[in-house]
Amino acid sequence: MIKGNIKNYLWILQGLLVLWIGIAFWTKHPIAAVFPTIIFLANFMLIGAGSRADKMFFLYPYGAFILLYGAGFYLLFYYWKLYHGIAPKTLWFGMHPGSAIIWAGFGLIGGILITILSYTILFEKNVLSQEDWEKFIEDVQQFKAQNKEEITM
C-alpha cells in the first residue's frame, strides 16, 4: 500500500512534520509539537511495513498508537493543570495521574503492547513471510553468481 509516489509523499510529510516540530520548539510553543510528534513516530511503522501495510494495519498498530498517545498527552496536560502546585487528590496506581499515564499508558500499552508486540504479531503478514524470504534468498544467490565482483566490499 505504501510504495512508489505514496512513499515519496509520506517522506515529504515526515519532513514537513519535523519542520513544524522544530519551529514549535524554537518559538517556545512546545505543546504545538506534541501531535505532529505522535504522527511522525507512528509513520515510521507505516514506512517499515511499506507495501505490506493493509487496512487492518491502519487500525493496529498505526491508529491505536495515534489514539493512545493523543489521548494520553491530552490527559497528561489535563491533570497537570488540575493539580498544578498542589498534592494530587486522585492517585492512579498510587501515582500522580500524569506519572501513571506515562508509565502504564505510554510505556506498557503504547510501548510494549502496540509498538513492540505489533511487530511480533504482524511479522508474517506485514513484515516478511516465509515465501517472500525464500524468493529473496533465491534472487540473492542468482545475483551473487552473476555479479561476483559486486558483492565483495
Place this chain on the structure above:
Amino acid sequence: MIKEIEIVVAILYAAVILWWSISAKKEADKGGTEFFASSKLFGATVAGLAAATTGMSGFGFVGGPGLNYKTGSTVWYMPIFFTVSYGLMMWLNGKPMRMMGEITNVETYADLGDVRFKSKAVRFLIGINLIICVWAYMGAQILAGGYILNSIFGVSVKAGGIILLLFTLIYTIYGGMVGSIRVDFLQGILKLISIIGIVIGFFYITGGVTNATLTIASSKLFGPTFVDPIGNPSNAALPLALSWAFVLALGVTGQPHVNTKLYSLNNYKSLKTFGLVGGIGYAIMGLLYLLPGTSVQYLVASGKSSPLKVPDETIFHFFNHLPPTLEILLFVGLLAATMSTSSSFLVIGSSIITRDLTHSFNKILSQQEEVVWGRWALLILTVGAAIFGLYGGYMVGLLGVLGLGTFIGTSLPVIIGYQWRKASREAAIISEIIVLIMSIGVSVIYEQALKGHMPGGIPGYAYMIILVFLVMVFVPLFTRGAAEDSLPAQMKLYFKHME
C-alpha cells in the same frame, strides 16, 4: 562483613565473566565478520537480551536514579520513550539489516552507508562521527564505573574507572562481539534479577507507591512538582520532556551498539521476537530510573536522611538503606551494568578503525587481519578513552550529553537510505558533515555562549536531529546520486524485495 562478601562476589563475578568470554575466543578468531558482528550466531533470546542490556548502560544505572532524585518524575520520559524505540527500531531496521546481511558482508553502520550510497566519503564521515560518540560514551562509562568501585571498595573514582575499563578490555580482546554478546546476555539476566531486588527494596523503604507519592508531594524540599511528570508550568521541564519524547522514541533506532545485534541473529525468523525480548527487557531495566530515585526522595522527604549533595550518589544511598542480602544482590547487577555497554562500544570503535576508516582509503584487510588489527585497535581505543575520560574534563561532560543525539544524527541517513530509494548520496554527505560540525562546534557554543540554553529550552542535539532529517528528506528532491535509477546493483535487488 558485607564488604568482605562483596569482594568475594566481585572476584567470583570477574572469574565467571572471563571464563564465559574466553570460551568465545575460538568463534571470534574465525574472522572480522565474527569478531565485529558475530554474524548469524545467536537466537532471538540471547541477542535480544544483549540488545536490552547494552541499551541500559552503567551510566543509566548511576545517572538515571540521580536524575530522578534531582528532577523528579520528568525523567520518566527517558526510559519509557526509549522502550518505544525498541519497537520503532524493529519496524525501521529489522528487515533491512537482516536482508543486507544476506546480500553482502556488512558488519558496521559505515558498511551500510557505503553500500547504500556507493560513497567512501559517507563511510569515512560515519566512521569519524561514531568514533566521537564512542569516546564520549566511554568517558561517561569510566566515570560511572569509577563511582561504583569508589562506593564499594573505597578506591578513587579514577582508579575505579580504570580498573573496570581494563577488565572489560581483557574480555573484549578475547571474545570480540561474540564474547560481548555472550557476556551481555549473562549480565542481562543478572540485571533482571537485580531489578526484583530493587522492587522489593523500594517497597521495603517507602512502604508503597501511594505513601512515597504523598510524602514527596507534601515535603518542603521537593513538593508537588516532583511527582508531576511535567512539573511547574513556569520551569524548563515542559519543552525538555516533550523534546525527549521526540528524540528518545528514536533512541535505539540510531544506536549502532544495539542495532549491530541484528547482524548476529541466526535466522530471519528471529527478527520476530528479537525486539520483543529487547524491548521488554529494557522496560523492566527501566525501573532503575524510577524506583531508587523515588525511594531516596522519600527518605529525604520523611526526614530519615539528609539531602544529597551529589545526585549521582542516589543509587548508593538507596543500597545503604537495604537489608544486606538485597544489597549484595543489587551489587551484582550494578557490576553487570558497568561493563555491558563498554564492551560493545569497544568493539564498535575497533571496527571503525580497522574496517571503516581503512576501507575509506581503499585499504582492504583480510578477515584474519581484521581480527589481529581489531585487537590492537581495542588497546588504542582503551588508552584513548582512559585519557579522554580522566583528563577530558569539560569535553567529556559535553560530548556525553550530545553523544545520544550524535548517534541518532549519524545513523539517520543510513536508516532513511534503506527505507527510501530516493534518498541521495549528496543528502547523506551533507547530513554527516552537519553532524560532525554540530556535535563539536555547536556544542561548544551551546555550552559556552548559550550556557546550555538553546532557543525554546530544548537540547542542542534535538535541533541537530531535526536539521539532519530535513536535509535527508528535502535535498533528495533536487539530487540523484545513488538514488532511484542510479541505485547500486545490490540496492536494486534489495529494494525489489524490501518494498
